[in-house]
Amino acid sequence: MNAIVSVTKDWGIGLKGKLLVRNPDDMRFFKEHTMGGTVICGQTTFESFPGGALAGRRNVVLSLEPGYEAPGAEVYASLEEALAAVHDNKTDDVWVIGGASIYRQLLPHCEKAIVTKNDVVLPADTYFPNLDEDPVWRVESRADGGVTGSGIPYEFVTYARNL
Ligand SMILES: NC(=O)c1ccc[n+]([C@@H]2O[C@H](COP(=O)([O-])OP(=O)(O)OC[C@H]3O[C@@H](n4cnc5c(N)ncnc54)[C@H](OP(=O)(O)O)[C@@H]3O)[C@@H](O)[C@H]2O)c1
Numbered sequence: 001m002n003a004i005v006s007v008t009k010d011w012g013i014g015l016k017g018k019l020l021v022r023n024p025d026d027m028r029f030f031k032e033h034t035m036g037g038t039v040i041c042g043q044t045t046f047e048s049f050p051g052g053a054l055a056g057r058r059n060v061v062l063s064l065e066p067g068y069e070a071p072g073a074e075v076y077a078s079l080e081e082a083l084a085a086v087h088d089n090k091t092d093d094v095w096v097i098g099g100a101s102i103y104r105q106l107l108p109h110c111e112k113a114i115v116t117k118n119d120v121v122l123p124a125d126t127y128f129p130n131l132d133e134d135p136v137w138r139v140e141s142r143a144d145g146g147v148t149g150s151g152i153p154y155e156f157v158t159y160a161r162n163l
Contacts, residue, residue, distance in 0.1 A: 001040075001086070001094035001109055004033055005128050006116040012124025014099055017048055021118045023148045029156065030097075033114060037093035038086050042102040046070055060085060062102060079105055100126035113137065113159040116145065120152045131159045138162050 007013055008020055035056050043063040046053075053059040053072025060082055061073045068075055076082040086094050096106045107113070113131060131137040140160040147153050 001091055001096055001106070001111070003096040003103055003107060003110045003113040004030060004115075005098060005103065005113065006030075006118065007128050008118050008124065009121050010124075011128045011130045012122060012126070013103075013128050014126040015122070015124050017044055019048075020122045020124055021120070021148060021152060021154075022150070023116075023118075023152075023154065025146065025148075026116050026154065029116065029145075034095045034097065037095055038089050039095045039097045040082060040086065040102065040106065041097045042099050043068065043070075045097065045099040045102070046073060083109065100128065103128055111161050112140070115157045115159060116154055117157050118148070118152050118154045136161060136163050 005013060006019065006021060006026055012020055014020060034054070038058040038060060039054055040060045043061060043065065046061045053070065059073035061070045061075045062079070062082055063075050064077055074085060076085060091111065096102060096110060107129060115131070137159045140158045142155055142157045145154040145156050
């Protein structure tokens with residue numbers, strides 16, 4: 001499985017349940033990668049989707065809330081159950097899409113991390129692990145993304161697992 005995330009310079013990913021950087025081009029990039037596959041997310045991230053479950057993808061949600069229902073999604077109460085549920089999928093088709101708690105728990109199971117790096121620091125309350133400081137990860141490729149509508153330069157960086 002792979003992780004896909006958008007981070008600021010200090011690896012911030014969210015504030016008060018919301019994304020930090022608004023970027024329709026990055027949304028399209030996210031959609032292109034995940035379409036047709038399986039996405040795994042936490043309850044908080046699932047509830048942040050404006051239109052509910054992500055269309056065209058199998059939505060897997062982790063929640064500890066008893067009886068929690070997420071329309072259009074499968075809900076699991078443990079990492080083990082969620083991992084078992086996606087076990088038969090092709091590795092490349094399973095995407096860890098956040099938030100912070102899910103990235104932290106599933107990163108050890110990921111082979112790649114597709115990171116949109118925004119060249120800005122913004123107030124945040126949730127963070128992705130800093131892959132540049134982790135010897136487990138190396139940069140495999142990078143591509144210039146452009147500049148967001150609010151003037152933030154960004155690039156697409158693919159990290160691959162070393163170990
Ligand atoms: N920049 C990006 O690319 C990106 C992507 C996704 C999300 N985000 C941001 O990240 C923030 C949300 O992150 P978050 O860490 O607060 O929330 P989250 O990871 O989306 O969801 C947390 C929820 O998942 C449950 N959970 C976690 N691990 C579980 C497990 N092993 N088994 C069952 N349930 C489990 C938690 O239950 P308990 O609390 O009961 O443990 C909690 O209800 C938002 O601001 C969002 O916008 C950013």
